[in-house]
Amino acid sequence: MADSADSRPRGTTRSIGQVLALLRDDFPDVSISKIRFLESEGLIAPQRAASGYRRYAETDVDRLRYVLAVQREHYVPLKVIREHLEQIDILDRKTQATSRHDCGGLFVFIGADAETEWLPQEVARDARGYVLTGDDVIEAGRWSESRDPYLLESSVPGVFACGDVRLSPIKRVASAVGEGSMAIAFVHQYLKEAETPVAG
Ligand SMILES: Cc1cc2nc3c(=O)[nH]c(=O)nc-3n(C[C@H](O)[C@H](O)[C@H](O)COP(=O)(O)OP(=O)(O)OC[C@H]3O[C@@H](n4cnc5c(N)ncnc54)[C@H](O)[C@@H]3O)c2cc1C
Secondary structure, eight states, X not given: OOOOTTTSOXXXXXXXXXXXXXXXXXXXTOOHXXXXXXXXXXXXXXXXXXXXXXXXXXXXXXXXXXXHHHHHHHOOOHHHHHHHHHEEEEEOTTTOOXXXXXXSOOOOOOOOOOOOTTSXXXXXXXXXXXXXXXXXXXXXXXXOSSSOOOTTBOSSTTOBOOGGGBSOSOOOHHHHHHHHHHHHHHHHHHHHHXXXXXXX
């Protein structure tokens, strides 16, 4: 049975026969000569073993999948597919201008938006929706109590924010977890002070 793409370490390589077996289910027409042709056109660049045989890395298999799918589904010429693989168009969302750049790889980082539209206006946020806490609340002129806000306290006294949704430069699992436990401690502190009558 052919190795599955997911079970192999990224650093290992395959023979052309293994690559063929891997691609056949999705691309029944693929052949060894087709894979060699795509190599001759510069779309993949397998390594050579000491014995001289080609060894295909995961990136070669990924590129082959892309080339075969785009050829089959969109009838795109190889020259254009090569551009897809070597260059990237970047859209500047502010100016709407598009520019093309050479690109050896792409790291996609998605899902980091602050989805806080549902919060009431009383909970102050920055222009991108991140919840202001502590000093940021004071700087924004959104604090009305005589005491300072706690580090994780929002513009609403007694309402705390932690993790990614809070305006802060650190967006990491460890800091979200740490801030979560700090927020609990602040809640206890807040409730304790709320119960304590102010000496006068
Ligand atoms: C692509 C990507 C890669 C990352 N890689 C790393 C990494 O390698 N290492 C690392 O440390 N950090 C990484 N991070 C950051 C890390 O995921 C976050 O810092 C961390 O998950 C923040 O935890 P959180 O609890 O604040 O928010 P989240 O993990 O986002 O949890 C918030 C939860 O609230 C839910 N929710 C939102 N709105 C509502 C609503 N109205 N009602 C009910 N539920 C709601 C969401 O569905 C979600 O489950 C990565 C983030 C992204 C996007």
